[in-house]
Amino acid sequence: MEVGSDSDPIEAELDPELESVEGGKGPAHHPSAPFDELFDISTTVDPSYIISLIRKLLPSDASNLRNSYGIRDDDRDASVTNMDESDAYLSGDQVLSSSGTVNECQGIEIADGSDKLADREGEDEGACPRSEQRISSSEENVWEEYGCILWDLSASKSHAELMVQNLVLEVLSANLMVSQSVRVMEIVLGIIGNLACHEVPMKHIVDKSGLITIIVNQLFLDDAQCLCEVCRLLDAGLHSSECAIWAEALNSEHVLSRILWVSENTLNPQLIEKSVGLLSTIIESQQEVVHVLLPCLMKLGLSSALFNLFSFEMKILTNERSVERYSILDAILRAVEALSGIEEHSQEFCSNKKLFQLVFELVKLPDAFEVSSSCMSAVILIANILSDVPDLAFDMSQDLSFLQGLLDIFSFAGDDLEARDAVWSIIARILVHVEEKAMSRPRMFEYVSLLVSKTDLIEDDLLDHRMTELNKKEDGLTSACTKSNSRCISLRRIIAILNCWTVSKDEGTDVRDEYRAEDIDVNRLLSCCCKHSEWLGS
Template identity: 55%
Template sequence: MAPDSKSAPLQHQEEEEQQPEDLDTLSHNPSAPPDELFDISTTVDPSYVISLIRKLLPANGSNNPNYRGDVSCGPVQGLNVDDMEKSALTRSGVPPPSTDTSESMEINVPVGEEAWEEYGCILWDLSASKTHAELMVQNLVLEVLLANLMVSQSVRTTEIGLGIIGNLACHEVPMKHIVSTNGLIEFIVDQMFLDDAQCLCEVCRLLTVGLQSSEGVTWAEALQSEHYLTHILWIAENSLNTQLIEKSAELLLAIIESSQDVMHILLPPLMKLGLASLLINLLDIETSKLMSERAPERYPILDVVLRAIEALSVIDDHSQDICLDKDLFQLVCALLKFPDKVEVANSCVTAVVLVANILSDVPTLASELSHDMLFLQGLLDVFPFTSDDSEARSALWNIIARLLVRLPENEMSSSTIQQYVLVLVSKSDVIEDDLLDCQLGGLGLKARTTALRRIISILNQWTASKDYAKENENNINIDRLLDCCCKHSEDVPSTVSHDMDLKE
């Protein structure tokens, strides 16, 4: 996961001139193509980074009525500010500040809230860099941030602090510092009960990164209380902020897709608390909004929720909660019939894999879809979006094969055959493109072969009918599709049964 980055414009021209480079450009502009890169160093002077950390030093926490002395924050607690500065600077080889009284007093006077936010946003940007992130943790930025967070009454300060830590967590060495900073993970987990959406977004992002890291078990153990897990589900279900819904869904997805050790700690209690039902309810909401509002800002939520459901559908101990839910099956089928798939292409690809997994567990559901022409057409519409996804392509052919093998061969009425022919011919271009470009193996190849042979059978029945003999402008396309399918179904292993399995 790429580190997030936020910045605020500097307010004083002289401060901008002190910066060694344009920090907004560093954090927000995309990298130049390889042939346009030049050998220009973009490293920020370490002393500048350290000076920013020093400017974030809090006032004496013991004099603050909001100071939580019961939470240890490592070197900050009980450490004089001057000692802390000198310790940090000495680690980096940068000389400590002058002992001149006037200069020392200027340095040690805490900055105002507005200035703190300004300097914090610069560090937020810089923390996206591995080099800068490692320099920061070596110079006690975590201790400084934790000390501020424990006494802060500003939600913006809290958001910035959590955002910086979230970026630091994306790097291996800083992550180890985060885990080893006494009380920090516990404090972060407690922030889930804040009532500010942006702060909660940063908490969810931080937890997501933590659970996906090599230190995931430590984060999972801190999060495993039912008190916390229930609140995560509550946030996902009740938030009206689209970004927070997305971030909380990403956190749930991270748990489902995490290592076995992390999943063993968190997934069983979440399932008991209703994770599957929550995800299906979220899918229902997002699908309904897609059909009615077409709000692009909600498309990422739909994608993440579908990915979480699909990930659950292949976990042996929990797949039944997904695959046996008829409401879910109807929702994903409705999504695949959605005409404007370009807007939600990734979601449709995930939906195809999910349907294939469901049919693998409950193969009888294929009979309900075998005569649904809109569903078949919707499936074929997804082919162009799967060109770089062999799993999704295999899933598509798997579903098509399951549907077609349930058609009564040589017993279909002429009108039924015609309906299938019209759908197949209308999508002949995408079928041919996939056959030409797609190299499948294993189950995907077997499923495709089964589907092709059934398509050939349907087309042959139509070409032998009296209706085909009549003048028909589609005859050329029918013949071309038939020829293409025959060519790609030759010399292929035996077909698969009705119960072919996509899941591994």
């Protein structure tokens, strides 16, 4: 359809003057049923009601606005590459514009530049720089009410499929092109985001000419909630079977730099999580997506952006425990963990001593169970780094609080086999550097006391691992040798430390006397380690 033509097929299809359903039994304000009066999709809501909601979202002035501004479809498609090139980029704690002027960066509150993000608190949500025309607040409230109902309904697969069969994408596209209300934009993007979660509607979104480009353009809005919905929608697209098409739409340095800029500069916690989540999805996507987007993101400073975000969240975490920010830390570490596992890019993290120190301190945090997911990502990241830089393990072996935090991860790792394997891998590398025979008795007491106090956690993990391996053997599967080797090496080192301590009891030192009451626990851990070490070595 050519925008601005005299006959609008959307309005023709959803003409409010259509006759009521056969026999006049349907409400006059509802659209008529299809000619066969049958719907192929069964829904829990009257289909005619859903169609009436779609009609109510059609902007009444869509054709007039398109004519008055002379907007054509090809203009919209080209708009990504024609955006204002004066976008600011991050330079330390400041924002540096392409003209060379420096502005203090206060989150996303930047006064100059139409493409800059701004905190919308206190502003009129109806005010939008993209159009001078305004709709009344009452009209917008009515539209919002119907839009929110449709947003909720679109979460259902059957409802979503009915919607796309009845031109909802055409109606939503029209709103994206002409609306000057950020709340309307948020609702439209939210509805499309829900539709994108279903296979059939996703195919309709991809097949709708120019719609993906219009969606990508919304990354340049200045409203945090709209940007959250854009990121969620793009995330769904990259998770779908149509991911290659979405990746190609994002394959622009201008667009990717905008995503990075948003993630680093917004003060909105939800938007940080959504934007970093989108970056994480790109890193973890299928190879066809990774090959298209990751090289450009790395060139634009993805590693540096993730490190800066992680460093900032760790400062907040160590100074105050803000529950709403835990999910942000999870998203950042998930992205860092995924990137560290890619051979071509792992060296950037391995050589970053500050990053290593941050994840090291994270594992040592008291009450780490509050950020359990982050700790599990942290140990996987540490294991990846140690595989490239094993010498770091020596300094780690001197810090018993880290070993304690490491063992405590067993208490909440649950079914995360990768995290549990990573813990054993790190323990093996640490204990290899422990020279029990050259160790002072007070120092050995600290080691033994710590290990014995974690007997239950160690035994539970070993029993669970044994059951998992037996089940795999029954199914004809085998595990990687390195995973079992890490446990075996760790257990042998624990056995050596405990045996050395046991032998020293005949020397009758005061330190030994203080610990004599715990001999039964030492023997229990020693027996457990010997039994499982023998099984793992068989």
